Amino acid sequence: MISIQNLNKIYKTKSGVVNGVDNVSLEVKKGEIFGIVGYSGAGKSSLLRCINLLERPTSGRITVDGLDLTKLRRENLRQARLKIGMIFQHFYLISQKTVFENIAFALKAANMPQAKRKKRVEELLKMVGLADKRDVYPSQLSGGQKQRVAIARALANNPTVLLCDEATSALDPTTTKSILNLLKKINQELNITIVLITHEMNVVKEICHRMAIMQDGRVIEEGSVYEIFAKPQTDLTKEFISSVVSFDIPEAIYKECEGPIVKVTFRGTVAGEGVISDTLQQFQVKGNFLHGSIEYIQDLPLGIFIMELRGQKEEIHKAISYIKNREAEVEVIQHGL
Incomplete structure (x- = not known):
């Protein structure tokens, strides 16, 4: 056109x-x-x-x-x-x-x-x-x-x-x-x-x-x-998006977290599924939710959650792998103490 x-x-x-x-x-x-x-x-x-x-x-x-x-x-x-x-x-x-x-x-x-x-x-x-x-x-x-x-x-x-x-x-x-x-x-x-x-x-x-x-x-x-x-993909795009979907968390909250903090992104229909709850039930891991929301863009859900994972390292790795296998993207934004 x-x-x-x-x-x-x-x-x-x-x-x-x-x-x-x-x-x-x-x-x-x-x-x-x-x-x-x-x-x-x-x-x-x-x-x-x-x-x-x-x-x-x-x-x-x-x-x-x-x-x-x-x-x-x-x-x-x-x-x-x-x-x-x-x-x-x-x-x-x-x-x-x-x-x-x-x-x-x-x-x-x-x-x-x-x-x-x-x-x-x-x-x-x-x-x-x-x-x-x-x-x-x-x-x-x-x-x-x-x-x-x-x-x-x-x-x-x-x-x-x-x-x-x-x-x-x-x-x-x-x-x-x-x-x-x-x-x-x-x-x-x-x-x-x-x-x-x-x-x-x-x-x-x-x-x-x-x-x-x-x-x-x-x-x-x-x-x-x-x-x-x-x-x-670019810093400028991320800056623009942050004006609409902001996930700023006070520094004091980060300091209180002992386990790794992960950002989990769900696309499409996966955003509406209970992936996080399934994960916490199947593995010896506790989740401490710090931030999250589901946005609707062109009628498709986009879920973004930030959470602290607590438990044994092996169990945490299994939980992260499980989430990834459910077609979610996982980014570790702070490693545990």
Whole structure:
């Protein structure tokens, strides 16, 4: 659906040359929600804006729905862009126009006949839950309502791709959840491919199928959201995940533990099985739970538990081997005294 190949975007600044996007290659599948995560300056906004050529790449290729956008001339590129909707953090609504007029403006710009505009706008307002706000002005709307208008405007021309540039960063947690639910609904009902950038792992965890982590213009990790949460490979990814799934334990607790402390990770259906209780029943080992939780990512459980194991060394080794054989990952994070 979206193919990004060896993409580079170089900016010339007073202080020198900056590589905003550094040799990035990604594939986004049709109908999926793909998240791009990174801190400010990581290059994620530059990458997103290259996808619809709001930023023209210095080199590389962007193919959307089989069209290489980097090779299209002005008119053909304009037509291709009609199939790529975009929403922003700060909404960018026209304050002098009503909700209805803001959405209709996108249709007018695409030369849709006036007779068809009214029906299309009303369809969109119903879709985003703002049918009763058609005649009000942006200043009369909440942040979440403004973003819903922006989403309706982005969907006006029946795009196949929706790009979201920090679409929930300016919203409170409750409103963020409602907007994410709307995006999920749009993805499922209209089969629109969504690419969103964010610095919030909760957003990715909530709705994305796959994701990429960016740092200094490069993609440093990529994969399914579930696998990245279950087994992050880089320190930055682990840092992002810790903002959502934290297992910080006070140092004083560690000092009180005499046996080895292990971190046990269960993936998929195994997370719902009684592996730990089975282990403690079968071996002469006592377990002291220090932390744990089961997260649900894309409706799949991911269980992570931290516990102290007490008993004879041989029994502890047997218990750890048993847990591993039950398709769990065991990491010893502190050896016993």
